[in-house]
Amino acid sequence: MKIAVISANGKQGRKIVEEATRRNLDVTAVVRGENKSLAKKFIQRDLFDLTSDDLKDFDVVIDAFGTWADDTLHQHSTSLMHLSDILSGTDTRLLVVGGAGSLYIDKDHKLTLSDSPDFIEAFKPLAKAMGDSLEKLRSRDDVNWTYISPAADFQFEGERTGEYILAGEDFTVNSNGESFISYADYSIAMIDEAVNGEHIKQRISVLSKQNFIKI
Numbered sequence: 001m002k003i004a005v006i007s008a009n010g011k012q013g014r015k016i017v018e019e020a021t022r023r024n025l026d027v028t029a030v031v032r033g034e035n036k037s038l039a040k041k042f043i044q045r046d047l048f049d050l051t052s053d054d055l056k057d058f059d060v061v062i063d064a065f066g067t068w069a070d071d072t073l074h075q076h077s078t079s080l081m082h083l084s085d086i087l088s089g090t091d092t093r094l095l096v097v098g099g100a101g102s103l104y105i106d107k108d109h110k111l112t113l114s115d116s117p118d119f120i121e122a123f124k125p126l127a128k129a130m131g132d133s134l135e136k137l138r139s140r141d142d143v144n145w146t147y148i149s150p151a152a153d154f155q156f157e158g159e160r161t162g163e164y165i166l167a168g169e170d171f172t173v174n175s176n177g178e179s180f181i182s183y184a185d186y187s188i189a190m191i192d193e194a195v196n197g198e199h200i201k202q203r204i205s206v207l208s209k210q211n212f213i214k215i
Helices: 011-022 075-087 121-138 183-196
Strands: 002-006 026-031 041-044 060-063 093-097 144-149 153-155 165-167 180-182 202-207
Touching: 002 011, 011 026, 011 183, 060 075, 060 183, 075 093, 075 121, 093 183, 121 144, 144 183, 153 183, 180 183, 180 202, 183 202
Parallel strands: 002 026, 002 060, 026 041, 060 093, 093 144, 144 202, 153 180
Antiparallel strands: 165 202
């Protein structure tokens, strides 16, 4: 299996490459500049400049792209549509590092986590942008995509427990009533999906079983 990780120099991208490397998988980093990940192979190219030829030999492409500035939030959608276009009609699977704000909090799937009164106001534009990108992805029947939402508390500084809870479209908490996951455990879930391919054209979510431990 050949895996490409886009934005492999980012915090989550590096963790995903690390997990793939830990399992001795054939992983290639896709980066704009110098490769700072553990991948031995890399493609130095901007995401928006990638072509079908760049990705044709990969079984799985993992999109770890993220942006937070107000004037670039639309790129969550445009980047996913660009990747969808160049992977259209191929067997290559597209796995996306998603957001938690679009998880549903009602049984009718009308309200999302970002609609809840406790959702941090400053994060709402990002949550909307990522939610919009998910809706655009849902319309792509020509791409074998999987969108993986993390828990509400998505922590870079957290231990690798090796365990996680796999959930679906609904906001879910663990037995302690908490919703969090470390980048390391999220990466385990991402690589599990890359290897197993059990949720094609679905959005899933993951959270930790254990209490958050800062390291």
